[in-house]
């Protein structure tokens with residue numbers, strides 16, 4: 001029998017007054033796969049991720065993660081998840097090592113020193129372990145945020161624009177690290193991204209949002225075929241501009 005999806009979302013809504021940030025979305029994500037949440041600015045990606053993390057209460061709808069209902073039982077699944085987001089900063093005056101140590105203790109990570117050393121090496125951040133987090137560049141902070149997200153070796157990793165502000169070489173290495181991490185432990189990844197080549201490289205499945213609704217979904221290669229385009233960048237533009245896949249003559 002097929003394993004149930006690790007993330008199940010049914011008819012999820014989040015309204016802020018008259019703003020329908022997320023407006024009745026449903027999707028499943030299978031274990032060990034990578035899914036991208038795509039959409040223009042304000043489409044509802046960050047709001048969706050915040051609800052999956054239990055940080056925002058849905059207006060209605062149901063979320064199950066690893067079989068547990070969220071937010072009701074999110075304390076049961078949070079230790080098995082983690083996230084990184086450019087919108088969440090770490091304490092500025094603590095050094096990188098201090099920040100990561102605090103989080104490692106919060107997560108109950110065994111052998112903290114070894115774990116930090118391994119992440120420092122993998123993410124190439126050991127050179128600034130002793131610097132205050134607030135003194136780092138945006139790209140360096142993004143790498144530290146990713147290290148924080150990997151501290152507890154999560155089964156589910158939610159990443160809001162994981163390579164925003166990284167130079168192309170560093171972004172490429174970070175994607176390699178995420179792919180290796182997933183291959184080793186079978187983690188499930190959900191990422192919001194505006195980088196379509198990243199999506200093509202990393203993702204098995206794409207969910208495209210517009211004004212809080214799912215307007216297209218499928219494997220990147222399947223969407224490219226369906227829209228008769230050469231890459232996800234062109235598919236994104238079609239979908240964002242409201243062009244239907246059926247309008248393309250193959």
Ligand SMILES: Nc1ncnc2c1ncn2[C@@H]1O[C@H](COP(=O)(O)OP(=O)(O)OP(=O)(O)O)[C@@H](O)[C@H]1O
Nearest residue numbers: 016019020021039040041042043044045046047048
């Ligand atoms: N706290 C809030 N109060 C009111 N409206 C909000 C709030 N947070 C988000 N919104 C609105 O909800 C909608 C979805 O926002 P969200 O941040 O989820 O979009 P996004 O897809 O992540 O966008 P971006 O790509 O710009 O990060 C937007 O119209 C936004 O203005």
